[in-house]
Amino acid sequence: MGQRGKTTIGTAWIVAGAGFLWLFSGALNGWMLTHQVRLPAQFTRMLFPETIAMRTWQSAQPWPILLTLFSVLALMAFTLLLLRGAGMRTGKQTGDQPIGFLAVWMSIVLAGFATATFASLGYVIASWPPARLAWLLDGVQPTLLAAGYWGIIWGWLPALAGTLAMKSAKPPPIPKTERRQPDAMPLLVAGLLAVILVVTIPAAYNYTNESQTAQAAPPPTSAPSQTPYGWPDRSDAFQPAGENWCSGEGVSISWHEPEGATGHRGMAFDLTNAGTGPCVLESYPDIAFNNAEGWAIEVMVVHGGSFMTDDPGVSAITLLPGQSARAFLGWNAMAAAGDVRTGTMLVAPYAGTLRHSSTVDLDIIDGGAVSVTAWELVKDPSGTNKNTRPNP
Incomplete structure (x- = not known):
């Protein structure tokens, strides 16, 4: 297999692996924090960073699926764009050298950071106007830090797999006079997916609020109750009490x-x-x-x-x-x-x-x-x- 084929396979490993691990970390984080898993929340966040915001899972269907899909696709598109910017090509150029492991790893880290930036922008727009201006950027910094941290603890896996797939026993010859033509397609795809991610988050936010309002509205045939109904003095969920538990x-x-x-x-x-x-x-x-x-x-x-x-x-x-x-x-x-x-x-x-x-x-x-x-x-x-x- 030539260097071109190995570069194509390596790029596929990197992009697909980064998207899978982004989804895996975010989904497992949400599942473990919402179920009674006997692990401290700090340990869960450290091992599985919150790449997909908890608010995504709280949205009305089908938005959790769509927002997750757009987030993963945006991460993959940004990864491909940054790999191209770092010098990786899968075209017909015979002089392309595979980029190093650290460059690939940094591309994945920056791709996660870019995806989190656009997702945070979407949530800022969705919550506009804020009750207080000082609360406008609440949650943005933890989201960006979680994305960067994910790239550090998980991003090396697809980076390593991709660079190993691109290894060649004999480096290809480098032509003396050859100019690379700029490839705008990765930039256009990444930009389009980023815009979709920003736009769909406010749409999901509004749809969820409308759904909750519709569900909370009383039937039109019955008069609305004027007496507030609060939670009962005992939970419907029953936890079996141990011996001599404090009641x-x-x-x-x-x-x-x-x-x-x-x-x-x-x-x-x-x-x-x-x-x-x-x-x-x-x-x-x-x-x-x-x-x-x-x-x-x-x-x-x-x-x-x-x-x-x-x-x-x-x-x-x-x-x-x-x-x-x-x-x-x-x-x-x-x-x-x-x-x-x-x-x-x-x-x-x-x-x-x-x-x-x-x-x-x-x-x-x-x-x-x-x-x-x-x-x-x-x-x-x-x-x-x-x-x-x-x-x-």
Whole structure:
């Protein structure tokens, strides 16, 4: 096989491998964070970076499939464009030398960064106008960092496979007088896919909001209820209780003030054993939210840590009478323009037992996502928040 054929095969390995690993990392990240996988969220994000934004999976069908497809295609197109820019050709030139492993790897890293940049632009347009101008670029920096980090920990695999496929025993002769003709096709394809990605994200955002509004609307034949309907005092999801677990009837729960840092939020809440004997905690808290008008809102709850919080993971904690355990709520600031903020938070030791509620004022809205950590023993007598990160 000639050098031209090997270059073509190597390019295919690089482009296809980068697209597959982009999809694999983003899909597995979303699946592990939304299912009860016994792995800390920090470990999941480190091993499988969030190449496809969590908001993509929360969109109404068929947009999760389309947005994911456009994201993967854009990544592949940018990879091919950057490979061409680095000097890789698959045409008839006989003097083309295969580019090195590091150049291929850097092309994949930059392609991921470019794809994340255009996806972030789409989400900025979708959330326009922001409730506060300072929140306009919330989420952009973590998205870009996740894409660049993905290129570093995963991008070397297709780069290595491609460069190995392009190896030749005898370098081809280099003609003395030959000018390469510029190839505009990769640039046109990459530009078109980038525009499609930017345009479809606001379309998916609007379609999802319209679908949620239509589903929430009461049937036209029945009069709308004037009485707010909040979440019940016990979750419909039932978690089998272990031996001597702390029940909602035997504890008291208190809430700390929320904290904020660079577009991220965190809040602690404590559970105290109010009984006369010891009880055990071995679960994540069961939490739910009502908006300020008293209506139940749908918020995706992910077990794990966040930018502001660290998750210790589930472990058996024995609370003596009067002892306390603590858990942390973490979320990214949400653009609440036109939406009613959270006004009540409900917490139970575990799903299925009695929930306690408290009035709060949080920028968590219907359709948002939060993370919650497992219960951990409060060791500091002063009750100082030991797990949330300080404001910068």
